[in-house]
Amino acid sequence: MQASALILAAGEGTRMNSATPKVLHGVLGKSMVERVLDALPPTKATVVVVGSGREAVEKELARIAPNVSTVFQAERGGTGHATRLAMPAFAGLADDDVILVLGSDTPLLRRESLTDFIAQSLGAAAAVMTAHVPEPFGYGRIIRDSAQEFTSIVEEKDANEAERKISEINSGIYLFQKGALISALAQLSRDNAQGEEYLTDVISILKGEGKAVAAFSINDFREILGVNDRGQLSECGAILRNRINDELMKAGVTIVDPASTWVEEGVEIAADVTLLPGTWLTGTTKISSGAVVGPRATLHSCTVEAGAQVSESTCDQAYIGEGATVGPYTYLRPGTVLGPRSKAGAFVEIKNSTVGPDSKVPHLSYVGDAQIGEGSNIGAATVFVNYDGVAKHRTEIGDYVRIGSDTMLVAPVTIGDGAYTAAGSVITEDVPAGAMGVGRAKQRNVLDWVLRKRPGSKSADAASRARE
Ligand code: UD1
């Protein structure tokens, strides 16, 4: 049977100390609520209860999950209250349809675990996912009778000393039959330590009515770890990072320092890629076999072909061809296409440009809105002057061109195949194939200037000695 889902996300998240609602805080590139939504198996309907930071949460939901509907909880009346308010949103379901209820701050949950839990729970009026944890403080405890049958959940603040010693806790993930849930929610009271309607009380109510309630514990308790503060946010991030890195290493990727290597789920990395320390890979980045990335490389939605090398660089939506080399200290911006065996070297910035096969931009250059052919070399400190303050213009460079150091290529301009430019030129006109473009003043030497204008200086003395 396909379940529906209810995500409780109205909490304040006070301990985050943030202007951003807790559920919108990111863990490895996705908000917590997106991670919870991602973990859901296909549902009949998904409803999210919003409250604190409602507008921001609804905006994010519209972006990531437009099919989800929201219910507004104006007052934080507890998890039971939030659930009760949401029930009308499931009016289309039958009484024996099941609803998975869960919080919004458990970013490590896996879909397989939820799928297994739902399968185990079908048939019970209510089922709870539990976990045995080393530090149960703060969680609701799972109470079992002398026959080990699950009877109720007691909150930390309402628990007695013996109950506090129980290490089996309530994960906050439940499966309910809709009809049973609605009737039990109508019976909740606020007669407890926190003065709230506890969703957890639904268990003892249903049990008291003789309905079947069940508790199933999850193997790896880390999956249900919740985030209440920024320390836990970073701990969850590290667990997620390690989970992804472990899978990559099993699949044949060398990761020299997993603790400093961050790879988002959308990234594809082939076997026999090497990731060096300090590497951060996001978006739809794709890396082919034999490539070496890092140390300290940031790649967002880039393609890195086989055998390419990218070190100490930031690259955004760039294509790095087979055997190309990038770095150190290179910035590749969107629309950069580096051909096979090409090079973008130290202190080079490239945007919206194609560098042809075997062409090199080795040092200290800016390349913007350009097409560079094959086997060309762009001398140090060349600037593609693409912007006149009003519009961007293109530069075309042919094959086997040699641009001299410190050339200003004032676009729009075309340099023909095999042409050269003289170092220090400001090139404002096209250079035909095979020509040498010279765009600089002719040098003249003012003889004895230093001897006349700076007499007695160390330079003048040195010049005098050279004369002797
Ligand atoms: C709850 C459980 C506890 C369990 C723990 C697991 C209850 C009474 N207790 O405790 O047994 O061990 O989760 O993490 O349910 N929320 C709303 N509206 C509200 C209150 C909460 O939407 O009025 C949402 C929160 O945003 C959060 C979730 O419900 O996503 C859980 O609320 P929280 O306050 O964290 O519950 P706990 O006290 O931790």
Ligand code: CA
């Ligand atoms: Ca909590």
